Amino acid sequence: MPPEDLVLASGSATRASMLRAAGLEFDVVMPRVDEGALKDALLAEGAPARDIADALAEMKAARVGPRRPEALTLGCDQVLSCDGRLFSKPATVEDAREQLIALMERTHRLHSAAVIYRGDEPIWRHVSEARLTMGRLSEEWIAGYLARNWESVRHSVGCYQIESEGIRLFTRIEGDHFTILGLPLLPLLSFLSARGTIPS
Numbered sequence: 001m002p003p004e005d006l007v008l009a010s011g012s013a014t015r016a017s018m019l020r021a022a023g024l025e026f027d028v029v030m031p032r033v034d035e036g037a038l039k040d041a042l043l044a045e046g047a048p049a050r051d052i053a054d055a056l057a058e059m060k061a062a063r064v065g066p067r068r069p070e071a072l073t074l075g076c077d078q079v080l081s082c083d084g085r086l087f088s089k090p091a092t093v094e095d096a097r098e099q100l101i102a103l104m105e106r107t108h109r110l111h112s113a114a115v116i117y118r119g120d121e122p123i124w125r126h127v128s129e130a131r132l133t134m135g136r137l138s139e140e141w142i143a144g145y146l147a148r149n150w151e152s153v154r155h156s157v158g159c160y161q162i163e164s165e166g167i168r169l170f171t172r173i174e175g176d177h178f179t180i181l182g183l184p185l186l187p188l189l190s191f192l193s194a195r196g197t198i199p200s
Helices: 013-021 035-044 049-067 093-103 139-153 165-169 177-181 185-195
Strands: 006-008 072-082 085-087 107-118 121-134 170-174
Touching (some): 006 013, 013 177, 035 049, 049 107, 085 093, 107 177, 121 177, 139 165, 165 170
Antiparallel strands (some): 107 121, 121 170
8 A cells, every 4th residue: 555645634833743743744734613612511511621732633634535535633622621621722911811820720621633534434543642830930931921922832731842941941741752743643653653654
């Protein structure tokens, strides 16, 4: 069987960068999905954060997969939960400030999900988890941090990027680096290698 094409059903520049850095070739197709509606429905049903991340990733793969039936379509998503509450990307600087205060001195969880469709059928899925503990932050430091980093962290749930100044928010991190960035990359590469999609 000839190697299969890979399609990334995501507009995330970070995920695309991780895949390229790993030497993968792929197309990007942006799925048109209402993530908010699905998330709200699952929350109303009492679904755990892990299942919500998985469902969001599957929705993206399912939307794009039938349009590229000859390829493997990868859908991804990430959910941040803390003390039973789900967090979303901050809409404003004030929203970001409130999120950081809510997460301060607590341990939150990042659930990073990936689902692969072949045509209209799911053939692989994985959800990984990382735990991050924030330290105590002063109001002054938070204000300065957001002033310096708003343009980048406004695209990030939790208002941080650990590959830059956001690492200073934390006193403890447990979990895979790629999970924190939003993609369970090692399990994905293992699957693609075992399937013969990428050489090994």
